[in-house]
Amino acid sequence: MPEPPRPQELPARLLTNPEMIDACRVRDFARVFRLVKIHAGIYPSMIARRCDLTPSRVGEVTAGRRQLVHIDVIERVADGLRIPGHMLGLARRSWETPAGLAVSEREPPRPDEPQPEPDPTALPGAEAESFLALTSRTSPRPCTLQALRASIEDYWRRDDQHGGEALRPAVVGQLRYVVGLLKKGRPEPIQQQLYGVAAELARLTGWTHFDARQYSQARTYFSEALQLAKEIDDRQFMANVLACMSLQATYQDKPGDALAYVNAAQDEAHSAAGTTPRVLSMLAMREAFAHATLGNQTATHTAISEAHRQFEQSTPNDPDPAWVTYFDEPKLIVDTGIAHGRLGEAATAELLITDALRRENNSTNQRGRAFHAFWLARTQLQQGKLDHACHTATEALERAAAVASPRVTGHLREFYDQLGPYRSEPVAAAFESRLRELLTV
Template sequence: MPKYEEPFGLPARLLSDPEMIDACRKRDFPRVFTLAKRRGGFHASLIARRCDLTPSRVGEVMKGERQIRDIGVIERVADGLRIPGHMLGLARREWETPKALRGDTVHVEQRGPVVVPGQRPTVASALPSVDLDSILAAASGPRLSPSTLRALQASIEDYWRRDDQHGGEVLRPAVVGQLRYVIETIKETPDGRFRRDLFGIAAELARLTGWTHFDARQYSQARMYFAEALQLAKAIDDRQFMANVLACMSLQATYEDKPADAVALSTAAQDTTRGHGGTPRVMAMLAMREAFAHASTNNRSAAHAAIAEAHRQFERTSDTDPDPSWVTYFDEPKLIVDTGIVHSRLGEAATAEPLIADVLRRGHGANQRGRAFHAFWLATTQLQRGNRDQACHTATVALESAAVVGSERVTGHLREFQQRLAPFGKEPAAVMFEARLRAMLS
């Protein structure tokens, strides 16, 4: 009888299958484990052993009775089943790097693509393996030029546009891949202008990756990438970008219900760039972030003072200011709507409503997440003022935009609105909104 050999990792044909790709992207581990068992040769006890789980837990996950959300467990699943990190929204795993790039000897096994008779080859079968691709890239070395740097910067701007339109979860694997490529290029680039520019690009990619995790409410991963962005910016003493990252971390702290941290991070952001090239637009954005932080502690006087400082700084802006590209989004409508949101957070609905409504009427172009987010806050102020029918109508506008953008942060706000409707749950407008929310979530 031939000896049974345990599979080393999931076969390439399964990892390139659209069903497995979709299951990994959604972190649908009941499907991942079921596919691993049926088509990858991983029975439940083997999955448990490789992923450092109990067999009973694996069985419960496969039945849909338990979920896997802890990032540490997700990393063990990736390593145990040899699922590339990008498929699960993780950083590149150590075992994905070829031994040749780790300084060890490497044995390259030559093998042809597996073709099943009568089956069309997949796209993946026509591509080089990850290991071979990395080896060839390392052998060719970086070919840097001003046009290369412009192309990398343009791709970041495109990622942000697509993040606004569709959410960042789908973009994340591509962004992480580009981040790791830039970091490897930095290691091979001598000191000089190109190296400094590469550090700046890597910092922006790390912040974008952190933002996509934050928007998905995956806070531990977001914090890791924000910290990486901070270190990359610090390496080239880019004080303005360091302040930008600290401001992102402050906003995340408000969502994690850590108001003291939010205030400390927002004030540190301003201290970091004050007197070190911070333009009026940058300082206005940072002051508004401080206002958000104070609102989370319900400190009215401090929040109002921060709002006043944001408006004072914004009045000093000029078209000739050397604003970094990442702050150009903070225009007059953004200043106005953020002012309204801070007032709403403080319970000052009468002041907040006309500010948010004015910006919502102006439109958001392709920024579906911004439209959903602002519609939620307008609905919240309307509900605070007792206009329940109008609030439900506005919240439905938020639902329409939320349905086309993958943002757990926006979805979470809509669930909060549903909870605030609970005392009025039998009213027709509330019943209709809840039905539409359930339909969207399903």
């Protein structure tokens, strides 16, 4: 049997209407019912049906001939009309937490366990062995490798715009295809490039799992990417994968692991020939994140300074790997702001993130802009700027709703939880109403 439809949400403008707020405060349901009819188009017969009341009772209340005083009836009205509990002096209603915010919790920190060495050919994925066997008989040519790399660039663009959930089957299938090619002897230059492509696909697959908060699977593919890059001694790419693992550890509240991974990444990058300043700048910023999560102010500021020093040494003619080109000046600025924000230096963070968002105005990276806007809202809330914070977060909702990313939802949940002390304020109620509206579409 299909579930009954969710009750219609009241418009934000009604929930923040001073007359509605006052009517709810004094439990004047005659005014409440009239306002609901005028501003939400919910007529008495609909009110009766939604609140499990008789039409005659609703008519008597609306005419002022009867009052609603029993708590169970008032609760039915709150639930049926979707009036937040605090407006009627009730406890927070169960439906006030949007279903879209019920994300899975982060994996609890666990003691390090010895992990078996991953087998480059033992990859989870779609069952397409027979088709892959047919395609792998053809020896790849340089144009094939170019096409594979172009598809990887396209995957990353689509991941930024829409999230990686829908991309994952295609990426895993392509990874299995390339690993199948590696099983057969190829000329050395071709084999080297195939390992590089496979490593990039494994990292991308790990990233899509990370973005979905599927941390165990992400580790499997990140480990795979490390093994593939190690086969061709691509130390810069190994540094890149370790930087991803460091970021994941930060999300899992394992700052010690995050710092260890990024330090290992820096060691790999410094030992590689031709590592560019942009790569070192990105790694220094990941180090700043780890230190900030640990609460180490001095080390965070030192790492931030190193990130900016390295970036200033970069030039457009540097042979930057394709995977680091995303780390441009706006990204450096916003990450600097986030690092300050993690330390609780909200005023500095707000200025930097605001500047970065202005520079990113034409960016197609919807997920990134949503993240950055929620970070800005958090820093504004930390300073008590409730109106600014809710306005910023409301603007970010449209972008967040367009991206299938549990990581975005996680940031949204953090901001939503931080609004707890302010939920009786009209501007917070308006944000929550808009949030529920978007997440239940």
